[in-house]
Amino acid sequence: MADKEMSQRQLRVAQEIRKIIAQFIDRGEVHNLEGIDTMVTVTNVTVSPDLKYCTVLFITSNGDYLQEVLGGLQLAANYFRKQIAARTSLRYVPEINFRVDKSFEEADRIEQLLHHPHVAQDLK
Numbered sequence: 001m002a003d004k005e006m007s008q009r010q011l012r013v014a015q016e017i018r019k020i021i022a023q024f025i026d027r028g029e030v031h032n033l034e035g036i037d038t039m040v041t042v043t044n045v046t047v048s049p050d051l052k053y054c055t056v057l058f059i060t061s062n063g064d065y066l067q068e069v070l071g072g073l074q075l076a077a078n079y080f081r082k083q084i085a086a087r088t089s090l091r092y093v094p095e096i097n098f099r100v101d102k103s104f105e106e107a108d109r110i111e112q113l114l115h116h117p118h119v120a121q122d123l124k
């Protein structure tokens with residue numbers, strides 16, 4: 001899936017799934033996340049070509065709670081599938097897998113490397 005671009009249908013389905021999941025998280029309707037004092041943001045959703053599998057990437061405002069949030073979201077995956085089925089007309093509702101989005105950490109690491117004195121000297 002990482003090798004090919006997603007089709008228009010995959011993109012539309014992914015966007016709709018992202019919107020539905022983000023709405024439930026924002027409204028605080030995910031009971032598995034109650035008591036966890038952090039904000040959760042859905043950053044990206046990818047859907048397999050057959051629309052049967054979906055990966056949801058997310059970040060939190062407080063990195064200390066990543067594993068608790070990941071566990072809570074994974075436990076709520078079937079709840080999200082039911083909500084997606086009720087709000088869309090998909091023949092198959094994709095199986096949802098949640099993952100922590102590491103792209104922001106990687107971008108910070110590259111930014112730090114670019115500002116390192118030895119690299120900055122070479123860039124001039």
